[in-house]
Amino acid sequence: MQSVPLTATAYAVGMHAAQAQAARPTAGRHLCWAYADLDEFVGRARGFLAEGRAAGAAVRLVGDDLPDIDGVAPEPVSDVYGVVDPAATVAYWADALSSALAAGHTGLRVVGEVTPLVRSAAQVAAFAAYEHRIDRLMARNPLSGLCGYDRRVVDPGALSDLACLHEVHNLPDVSFRLHAVVGSGDLAISGELDVTGTAALARVLDQVSPAVIDGELVVDAGSLDFVDHRSLLQLASYARGRGATAVLRTPMPAAARLVELLRVPGLRVEAR
Amino acid sequence: MTRTGAAAGHVGYFHEAVCYASDEELLAVVLPFLVGGVDSKEPTVVALGPEKADLVRRALPGSCLSGVSFLTGGSMYARPAAAIRAYRELLAGHVADGAGQIRIVGEIPRPSLGATWNWWARYEAAINHAYDEFPLWSLCAYDTRITPSTVLSDVLRTHPRSLHADGRHEPSPTYAAPTSFLSAWPPVAVDPLEEGPPLITLVDPTAAGARHAVRLVDPGLPGDETEELVIAVSEVVTNALRHGLPPVRVRYWAGADRIVVSVTDGGAGPSDPYAGLLPSRDSSTGGLGLWITHQSCNYVAFSRDEAGFTLRLTAGNPY
Numbered sequence: 001m002q003s004v005p006l007t008a009t010a011y012a013v014g015m016h017a018a019q020a021q022a023a024r025p026t027a028g029r030h031l032c033w034a035y036a037d038l039d040e041f042v043g044r045a046r047g048f049l050a051e052g053r054a055a056g057a058a059v060r061l062v063g064d065d066l067p068d069i070d071g072v073a074p075e076p077v078s079d080v081y082g083v084v085d086p087a088a089t090v091a092y093w094a095d096a097l098s099s100a101l102a103a104g105h106t107g108l109r110v111v112g113e114v115t116p117l118v119r120s121a122a123q124v125a126a127f128a129a130y131e132h133r134i135d136r137l138m139a140r141n142p143l144s145g146l147c148g149y150d151r152r153v154v155d156p157g158a159l160s161d162l163a164c165l166h167e168v169h170n171l172p173d174v175s176f177r178l179h180a181v182v183g184s185g186d187l188a189i190s191g192e193l194d195v196t197g198t199a200a201l202a203r204v205l206d207q208v209s210p211a212v213i214d215g216e217l218v219v220d221a222g223s224l225d226f227v228d229h230r231s232l233l234q235l236a237s238y239a240r241g242r243g244a245t246a247v248l249r250t251p252m253p254a255a256a257r258l259v260e261l262l263r264v265p266g267l268r269v270e271a272r
Numbered sequence: 273m274t275r276t277g278a279a280a281g282h283v284g285y286f287h288e289a290v291c292y293a294s295d296e297e298l299l300a301v302v303l304p305f306l307v308g309g310v311d312s313k314e315p316t317v318v319a320l321g322p323e324k325a326d327l328v329r330r331a332l333p334g335s336c337l338s339g340v341s342f343l344t345g346g347s348m349y350a351r352p353a354a355a356i357r358a359y360r361e362l363l364a365g366h367v368a369d370g371a372g373q374i375r376i377v378g379e380i381p382r383p384s385l386g387a388t389w390n391w392w393a394r395y396e397a398a399i400n401h402a403y404d405e406f407p408l409w410s411l412c413a414y415d416t417r418i419t420p421s422t423v424l425s426d427v428l429r430t431h432p433r434s435l436h437a438d439g440r441h442e443p444s445p446t447y448a449a450p451t452s453f454l455s456a457w458p459p460v461a462v463d464p465l466e467e468g469p470p471l472i473t474l475v476d477p478t479a480a481g482a483r484h485a486v487r488l489v490d491p492g493l494p495g496d497e498t499e500e501l502v503i504a505v506s507e508v509v510t511n512a513l514r515h516g517l518p519p520v521r522v523r524y525w526a527g528a529d530r531i532v533v534s535v536t537d538g539g540a541g542p543s544d545p546y547a548g549l550l551p552s553r554d555s556s557t558g559g560l561g562l563w564i565t566h567q568s569c570n571y572v573a574f575s576r577d578e579a580g581f582t583l584r585l586t587a588g589n590p591y
Contacts, residue, residue: 154379192480195510196479229507254502257568258503
């Protein structure tokens with residue numbers, strides 16, 4: 001199975017899937033599971049697929065060293081992803097989702113053991129961009145993914161950066177997530193942002209290149225529990241580099257107070 | 273534009289203490305100061321508590337009243353780092369508008385002459401530097417009837433000169449340059465909570481772990497006080513881990529009206545004498561975090577002993 005040629009733009013395909021979503025308004029979930037024991041990951045994958053099947057979703061399993069899981073045969077990574085082209089790969093999954101819905105399924109669930117795709121720095125950058133794009137598709141459509149990374153193989157720094165692009169991950173030292181939401185700006189930052197995440201925040205912002213609309217880079221921070229001055233300065237600096245103002249939407253009074261204290265150009269807090 | 277009055281010919285900040293023992297003594301000093309400012313068309317500012325402000329307002333000639341701005345003394349003097357920032361912005365605004373001199377009479381509110389005097393003494397020392405780029409003449413009023421003698425001694429050490437009811441301007445014989453005063457690290461009074469065992473002690477925690485413990489000991493302080501302390505603890509622990517020496521020990525106490533957190537590391541503490549009072553432009557030293565800490569707590573005290581450097585933070589009512 002080759003990646004489908006990109007005949008429509010990713011956005012058009014996304015809209016197509018979004019129309020399907022209107023009938024079944026179930027957003028997908030995007031999970032990252034880093035493992036050091038393949039059997040443990042297979043156990044996770046089995047549960048994830050079973051849950052999807054029970055809900056009427058089509059299921060796919062992608063990975064080079066995986067066994068059959070409950071009758072689902074693994075597809076080789078190269079068949080599905082080829083050389084990762086973020087837009088084309090997202091279009092591929094949007095199309096697969098449409099087919100699943102057309103066939104009467106409630107959605108599509110995919111387990112991907114994607115370690116072979118993140119061996120070099122260039123691959124990591126491309127795959128990070130892809131992870132965020134597919135996250136955006138999942139936030140709007142009944143497409144769910146469990147991304148497996150072998151922590152014995154993947155560079156620890158790269159693994160941290162990739163993990164924080166998932167709404168849910170299992171890396172205790174990665175304290176924030178940058179993920180898609182449905183709403184203006186489409187971008188959320190959740191968890192806690194302190195000195196341990198500042199550099200990672202800069203890297204993932206560069207990798208995902210979030211949308212700037214009317215000069216604003218809107219970040220939904222409703223599930224952000226803490227933010228320090230370093231991260232605020234980093235966000236402002238990134239926004240200024242894009243010629244934009246970052247708008248942090250958060251009910252946290254402490255964030256608004258820090259921004260008032262710092263008076264940083266390129267950053268505004270909206271209390272909600 | 274030139275300087276007027278006693279500050280004529282002076283460059284920079286002309287910082288005077290006024291230690292008065294009666295309302296009459298205060299007025300004898302303040303009225304000529306304010307009238308002189310208004311007559312010279314200088315921005316002329318009163319930052320006194322409500323009672324003293326009323327006293328001055330009633331005593332001022334009617335023709336002068338419109339030339340004097342009255343600030344709420346209590347809000348200007350909420351926290352030292354905030355006062356420095358607010359005053360610097362006020363002064364910069366007047367200079368931008370062409371002022372040749374700005375006159376301010378201010379009084380630190382009475383509660384700050386007690387438990388939290390230590391950081392106000394640091395304030396009085398630091399502003400000799402922090403306001404020196406402005407053509408400012410200020411009178412800092414202290415009522416000797418209610419001011420402890422140790423505070424009066426710090427007043428003389430932090431003000432280069434004093435103004436007396438008979439009009440004399442006298443240099444202070446014990447004045448110490450701000451860097452020398454601020455580097456002396458006077459002992460800090462113990463909060464009684466510290467005499468009991470801490471509720472929590474963490475050694476080499478992550479900043480996240482140190483933040484979490486604040487919420488665990490919170491007795492339910494009103495408003496955003498706990499969340500502001502969370503910010504401060506995060507900054508101080510981050511600084512200790514990055515710039516201090518291990519072990520970093522964080523201890524938490526709580527009473528009905530306050531939370532006290534002390535962070536000790538094995539290092540010598542910040543080398544910048546103005547640390548916390550002025551925002552450091554050098555992000556590599558942790559100075560911005562310490563400044564945010566001073567803006568986020570009701571009291572910050574520094575101390576240094578053979579065990580290392582300790583920063584004690586208080587949310588709620590400092591004791």
